[in-house]
Amino acid sequence: MDNLYLLFYxxxxxPFIHRWGEESPFIPTEEELDQLIAGCGRKxxxxxxxxxxxxxxxxEALRLKWIDVDFQRRVVRITAEKGSKPRILPISLRLVEMLNSLPGKAEHVFPSRRSSYIASFLNQRRRLTAKLNNPRLMKITFHTLRHWKGTMEYHRAKDILHVKEVLGHKETP
Structure with a gap:
């Protein structure tokens, strides 16, 4: 396992490791995220x-099962991870169509191991960074998308409690 970690590193x-007193997390533009999404393979x-x-x-994404996706209502049920709350969230028609294009033979929507998604993402991100000549793309990680969503929800709603609910944060004791 250590060798696999070193290879990916x-x-x-x-990996996201929170350190107190660090600067704010990197938030890419929506255009940068969309370029990255468009430039990657289907899965x-x-x-x-x-x-x-x-x-x-x-x-949470890798634990998503097909029974958690309601295609008619365009919502997904996110199963709680340690330290978070389960929640039901809307998804776009575009995402519904992309999910429908995936093979649905497995119980999970994204059935591969985490390491295969990491390796694929790292290779595709590196290739796109060079192709688009945008070094900012190299700063984007899976967790960056969570920071981006929280930031956009706050800008939209101006309500930190709403953001807490969307991201599934539990009450603090």
Whole structure:
């Protein structure tokens, strides 16, 4: 497992580790996110759009089951991860169409192991960064999409409690 971590780390994977007193997280533009999503393969782009629209953690996304997706109502039920609350969130028609294009034979929407999504994302991100000559794309991680969603929700609603609910944060004791 350590060797796999080192391999991904050398390829640019930086796991989210919160450090007190650090500067604000990097928030890309929506155009940059859309360029990255458009430039990735079908499974990776669907995962990235899911993370962008829902603000879900990568673990929550990878645990998503087909029974958690309501295609008629265009909502998904996010199963709670440790330290978060379950929630039902709207998704766009575009995401519904992308989800429908995925093979639905497995129980999970994104059935591969986390490491395969990380490797695929890192390779595609590096390729797009060079192709578009935009080094800012290298700063985008799965968790960046969660920060982006929280920031956009706050700008839209101006209500931090709303953002807390969307992102699934539990009450503090």
């Amino acid at each position: 050398k390829r640019g994977y930086k 990776t782009s669907t995962l990235l759009l899911f993370l962008k629209e829902t603000g879900a953690r990568i673990g």
